[in-house]
Amino acid sequence: MICSLWIAKTGLDAQQTNMDVISNNLANVSTNGFKSQREVFQDLMYQTLRQPGALTSEQTLLPSRLQIGTCVQPVATERLHSQGNLSQTNNSKDVVIKGQGFFHIQLPDGSDAYIRDGSFRIDQDNQLVTAGGFAVVPAIVIPENALKYTISQDRIVSVVTPGNSEPQQVGQLTLTTFINETRLENIGENLYLKINSSGVPVETAPGVNGAGLLYQGYVETSNVNVAAELVSMIQTQRAYEINSKAVSTSDQMLQRLMQL
Structure with missing residues (x-):
């Protein structure tokens, strides 16, 4: 349960950074020669709970691996050097x-x-x-x-x-x-x-x-595509809301466990 709280927290941080990049793009929509940026993310650190080929209690071999991801983080901002108008x-x-x-x-x-x-x-x-x-x-x-x-x-x-x-x-x-x-x-x-x-x-x-x-x-002129940035902003907002919901849901599950 603690893992889900931490994972959702890194998701919130990542989407906040993405929103900052989008906001900067939109702020420079009238800046001559400005080139828009996009955020690049990567997953980090996996917790391996079982390996393929491990023995079960029935002495059979497990056919697949069981892994749980633990976080996401921004790793780069790429500047898009496409021609402006x-x-x-x-x-x-x-x-x-x-x-x-x-x-x-x-x-x-x-x-x-x-x-x-x-x-x-x-x-x-x-x-x-x-x-x-x-x-x-x-x-x-x-x-x-x-x-x-x-x-x-x-x-x-x-x-x-x-x-x-x-x-x-x-x-x-x-x-x-x-x-x-x-x-x-x-x-x-x-x-x-x-x-x-x-x-x-x-x-x-x-x-x-x-x-x-x-x-x-x-x-x-700036190469910022306002329509595309607004779509990205909506997607980022929804992703932030989903991660926020994951935090509150994990908190509720922890509270329920503490009441047992």
């Missing part, structure tokens, strides 16, 4: 990646990070930066007197300045791909860090080595 903004500073890849940026401490959100801005030093103010790598400086600038699908950043009718190239936007992008570490602000299991970052041009293409004037 492309939303047209008509803002020349917005760039979307259609396909695989990340923009390479530099954090204030000099370390590297990666981002899908291409809502770029121009800072006080005329440098191309993310909405959070992180500089693009390699650095791209837009002339202060630039009338307009364009970004081609294959990464070329060009500007038109007064007195020059022909666009002038001022930089190139490269993309970074990973052999296992689901293992990238998310640190908030739409940023990812590489870790050993994500593989070595591969800098490449758009449209090369499996990398996507760039489209100016668009942003990538």
Whole structure:
């Protein structure tokens, strides 16, 4: 009876964690470049009450094993890197990646990070930066007197300045791909860090080595499927209720035993 209480308790904890993940997905339904997560569970520790082949009191061999599971636990959160929808903004500073890849940026401490959100801005030093103010790598400086600038699908950043009718190239936007992008570490602000299991970052041009293409004037919306998340929320709520019922039922059975 004590086992059933403990098993149900781990079920409650697991479903609470799952609800936290779902809530975070829904909270970021309007976050550009956000990638939804899903919780992964596994069963743990089995209590073996009898083994197949053991002798019974009648000196016969038992044909099957008798095991009772003792708990469940969350073991991972997997980030789903499916493509979000492309939303047209008509803002020349917005760039979307259609396909695989990340923009390479530099954090204030000099370390590297990666981002899908291409809502770029121009800072006080005329440098191309993310909405959070992180500089693009390699650095791209837009002339202060630039009338307009364009970004081609294959990464070329060009500007038109007064007195020059022909666009002038001022930089190139490269993309970074990973052999296992689901293992990238998310640190908030739409940023990812590489870790050993994500593989070595591969800098490449758009449209090369499996990398996507760039489209100016668009942003990538969150890939959260609201309907699917709401269904998952209902399933999680029901699973939580069932485990809660298991706790109360086990408690009632214990009370009945104590009255014998």
